[in-house]
Amino acid sequence: MVLQSVLKVLLPRRCPGCQGQLGHLDGLCAPCRSSLYAQLQSHSPLSGQVTPHLVVLGPYRGVLGRSVRALKYGHSRDLAGVLGTRLAQGVPAWWGVQAVTAVPLHPERLRERGFNQAELLGRQVAGMLGLPYLNALSRNRATGNQAKRHAKDRLGALDGAFLAQPGLPETMLLLDDVMTTGTTLLACAGALRAAGVRQVYFATVAR
Template sequence: MRSLIHLFKYAKIQPLAKPLGKFLTQALPRFERFDAVVPMPMHWRKRWSRGFNQAELLAAEVSRLSGIPVRRAVKRSRVGTVQAGLTNAKRRENVAGAFAPTRRRVDGLRVLLVDDVMTTGETAKACAKALKRAGAAYVSVLTVARVDRRIVAADRKDRVLQFPESTFSGSLEDAKSGSLA
């Protein structure tokens, strides 16, 4: 899975969005309903440099397969430094205030935030706070993989991705507290 994500993200093999999006859609919890799919926003400079936002491609595929509409309700308002190799505290600091609501409100909606990989959850928390400011009633996060931080602590260079049991990473109902539920 790690190689697949790297090919998708860095080798720019965009057709991989289809099987990864299908994987995400199959991992959706059957007991929850969502009103909107929101891709993790990428700053326009990074998007211009990469040529695409992988989270947008994944969100579009989840939307196509599930029938849940995509909403771009948040934007990345400032560029942060690369998160790889940063401590949890530095990651939190790096994304603080990095997201802002757009004019597209999500008042009262149950939002599904889609991204490729979750490492510490700090980016997701910061984005969820912006979605709450945009009016979201509820924010959940769906990622292709999640880094197992216990293993990362032992060897920061050999990150181990967990899936599919960690694919649905849970609710961010109380984004203000900064805790993943």
Template sequence: MAGLARALLPRPCPGCGAQLGAQAGLCSDCRAALRPQVWAHSPLRPHPAPHLLTLGPYAGVRRRAVRALKFGGARDLAPVLGAALAAGVPPGWEVAAVVPVPLHPARQRERGFNQAEALGRALAEQLGVPCVNALRRTHAGAQQARRRAAEREDLQGAFGRSAAPLPPGPVLLIDDVLTTGRTAWACQEALQAAGVSVVYVAVVAR
């Protein structure tokens, strides 16, 4: 019934505006534009994120898809983006769990969901590993994406380990966008301080 409703109702693709019909998330052309790539060492500064998996720059289809998921409530994009990221995870990473970057509880209540968790659950399902909310945010702060690079706050100590148990082995930290890398760096530090030896990073766009 849901598929029939999608086919009958005109729904534009968030990536290009073409009508989706029965297809969920993105049209075939926009899906084809999501090409996973792995950076052995991200060139982003001042906090480089080693072992970074991304679908490309924050532009075009990726930018519009992230904004539709994050601000437009298009949650059917999460499985599409999660599957695209899963296709690029190198076998050698041997990921034991996916860990979403957390929102502060106040911001999550305001938004209604955490887009990183939605992406993380989709990615974890594709990889056959658990998605674990292993981090908590200790203070809300300002939205990093809406500030200039020079104005972005130091996030050291902004994240802590939650009580959720993690399986042993490398974890894959997931977020929607990586800009300066401060958020990913702070999350990596919190996980490593809790005993996680290897933390990889995956984002839809950089």
């Protein structure tokens, strides 16, 4: 274990985005970092809801897809700093966000993985925006892998899966790492609104 830690410090790393030599920098190489720009999208799977707008870095492919997989499955937690910083740059000031939260993992999944990648991203975004990060949501039952479900089955599977704590700010930003149909974000937003949050905005690294 000690030898592995020493080698990790001494040996050059590979950029998860392009597999080029990263040296001792954290996260992504400079060219891969410069390829990421936050976008405010008004037409998304969330359109037609109370908040149709979504801040996103891009589609789940290429540099972004590989980076998200490295963060989520490769335990490259430093990527949350890079991706979260880029994501924060796209959050409009006119949203008036008062606090940031993230889609929670079920406790069993959290124990297996050891961290919640959405929370790491949320904390980075909150720090960049000068806002508090709140563990506002909990997942009270496991829902399995939503990506493997048909779109029409996802919202039903998530019904009642999330609970929000009371006493939350009126306007919050909700983070996740990847959005497919938006059902997870909508289910979490529903729980936040049931707890008294008036406006929920959304941000996700990839679609």
